[in-house]
Amino acid sequence: MKRSDLTELEVEQEGLKLRICRGPGGQIITQLPQGTAVHPETATAAGNGPQPAPPSAPAPAETTKVEENVTFIKSPMVGTFYRTPAPEMPPFVEVGHKVTEKSPVCIIEAMKVMNEIQSEVAGTIVEILLENGQPVEYGQPLFKVKKG
Amino acid sequence: MDKEAEVSILRELLAAGDAPVSGNRLAETLGVSRVAVWGWIDRLRKAGFALEGRPKAGYRLTGLPADLSETYLRASLPDAVLYVHEEIDSTNSEAERLLARGEPAPFAVAARRQTGGRGRRGRSWFSGEGGNLCLSLAFRPALPPARMGTFTLWTGVVLAGFLRETTGVPIFVKWPNDLMFERRKLGGILTEARMDSDQMRELVFGLGLNVNGDPRAWPPEIRETAASLRQAAGRSHALNPLAAALIRRMLEACEEFFADPPPPAFRSLWESFDLLNGREVGVLQGGETLRGRAEGIDEDGSLLLRAPGGRLLRLRAGDVTLEKEATP
Numbered sequence: 001m002k003r004s005d006l007t008e009l010e011v012e013q014e015g016l017k018l019r020i021c022r023g024p025g026g027q028i029i030t031q032l033p034q035g036t037a038v039h040p041e042t043a044t045a046a047g048n049g050p051q052p053a054p055p056s057a058p059a060p061a062e063t064t065k066v067e068e069n070v071t072f073i074k075s076p077m078v079g080t081f082y083r084t085p086a087p088e089m090p091p092f093v094e095v096g097h098k099v100t101e102k103s104p105v106c107i108i109e110a111m112k113v114m115n116e117i118q119s120e121v122a123g124t125i126v127e128i129l130l131e132n133g134q135p136v137e138y139g140q141p142l143f144k145v146k147k148g
Numbered sequence: 149m150d151k152e153a154e155v156s157i158l159r160e161l162l163a164a165g166d167a168p169v170s171g172n173r174l175a176e177t178l179g180v181s182r183v184a185v186w187g188w189i190d191r192l193r194k195a196g197f198a199l200e201g202r203p204k205a206g207y208r209l210t211g212l213p214a215d216l217s218e219t220y221l222r223a224s225l226p227d228a229v230l231y232v233h234e235e236i237d238s239t240n241s242e243a244e245r246l247l248a249r250g251e252p253a254p255f256a257v258a259a260r261r262q263t264g265g266r267g268r269r270g271r272s273w274f275s276g277e278g279g280n281l282c283l284s285l286a287f288r289p290a291l292p293p294a295r296m297g298t299f300t301l302w303t304g305v306v307l308a309g310f311l312r313e314t315t316g317v318p319i320f321v322k323w324p325n326d327l328m329f330e331r332r333k334l335g336g337i338l339t340e341a342r343m344d345s346d347q348m349r350e351l352v353f354g355l356g357l358n359v360n361g362d363p364r365a366w367p368p369e370i371r372e373t374a375a376s377l378r379q380a381a382g383r384s385h386a387l388n389p390l391a392a393a394l395i396r397r398m399l400e401a402c403e404e405f406f407a408d409p410p411p412p413a414f415r416s417l418w419e420s421f422d423l424l425n426g427r428e429v430g431v432l433q434g435g436e437t438l439r440g441r442a443e444g445i446d447e448d449g450s451l452l453l454r455a456p457g458g459r460l461l462r463l464r465a466g467d468v469t470l471e472k473e474a475t476p
Binding site: 076077078080088089116 | 269298299300434
């Protein structure tokens with residue numbers, strides 16, 4: 001997954017849905033929908049590296065650190081992701097931009113509250129993981145940042 | 149310093165109500181000469197306050213300025229931190245600048261006119277040539293972001309309740325927080341926050357309220373969709389007392405919301421203000437319109453929409469429009 005630059009992979013087969021995404025710190029997160037019965041080998045086969053198979057019920061993430069010095073800015077809430085302060089304005093950040101702990105990086109709109117999210121980490125934006133206007137979940141990675 | 153003296157005199161006159169206050173008493177209270185009092189009374193008159201002066205009895209306040217008055221707001225809200233402007237780009241933008249500068253919060257920013265009033269995602273807010281309210285309240289609540297889910301609904305129902313009581317206009321809330329008279333918009337709320345992943349840092353609650361404006365004279369694109377309290381009630385409202393009471397009520401309501409424990413569930417309260425309940429609506433969500441019947445909200449504040457097939461959808465975002473009512 002790291003090699004392919006994939007950030008998210010969703011496989012659906014015979015009623016089984018498996019979602020894998022790269023989590024904070026470059027970890028691989030394997031997610032199974034709640035209550036899904038799964039053969040352990042299915043999960044490990046799709047994963048990357050020597051992590052054990054996730055348990056079969058509500059799947060807590062099993063993680064492995066695969067990338068040094070890289071972190072993620074995550075969404076603090078459920079809402080809609082916006083890269084710009086307003087539609088006609090340029091994005092807060094682009095790939096290659098340097099950010100400090102206080103830099104605003106995006107807006108998450110939740111119940112008509114426009115929440116400006118701060119980077120919390122100093123570094124360089126290396127990847128923007130969502131399109132403007134997409135829905136986001138709590139804890140979902142938004143930006144990949146190289147620290148320093 | 150002059151401003152403060154004017155505020156103090158007005159405060160004395162407001163406290164006395166209909167009773168006159170003697171020039172001597174004003175001079176004593178403020179520790180100044182009677183001549184100085186005359187000067188300040190004169191300035192209050194020039195600012196639009198009607199003051200009846202009777203020899204021996206003293207001064208009585210008989211009328212207030214029609215436009216927003218900094219002196220009035222300061223006299224009525226001695227404990228609040230206020231920034232009042234003749235004209236500003238946007239009270240929300242100004243509140244954000246003051247927070248960024250490190251000014252102590254909570255505080256209120258009010259203006260007679262806005263040159264760049266803002267709505268959601270680049271929309272503009274038209275507030276006319278005065279007589280309306282442009283207000284922002286700023287806070288630094290130390291709250292986890294998850295606690296903010298129902299803030300929008302809370303402020304909407306508190307405001308609608310306050311305005312029903314003070315104006316008698318049957319105001320409803322269109323989910324999540326547009327203030328409506330019938331099918332037209334009386335007031336809009338724009339809440340903007342700054343946060344990192346674990347905590348809210350700054351919060352600005354902005355309100356544009358059409359008080360004494362005449363929407364018939366407004367730009368064509370909003371003439372049919374906007375309403376003012378004056379139009380709805382058939383009479384104008386004293387802007388300054390309304391603004392002062394509204395600032396007091398909303399500062400309280402926000403602090404109540406931020407407190408631990410937060411206010412109890414207000415779903416039942418919501419019901420008495422819900423414009424949409426039981427009506428056919430369209431909800432525009434990411435370029436797609438969902439249609440169905442609105443059935444109130446859930447505990448999280450999501451809009452419940454009964455789709456034509458009978459499925460119940462819980463919506464957390466979208467622009468709601470009321471479908472045209474079938475003529476009976």
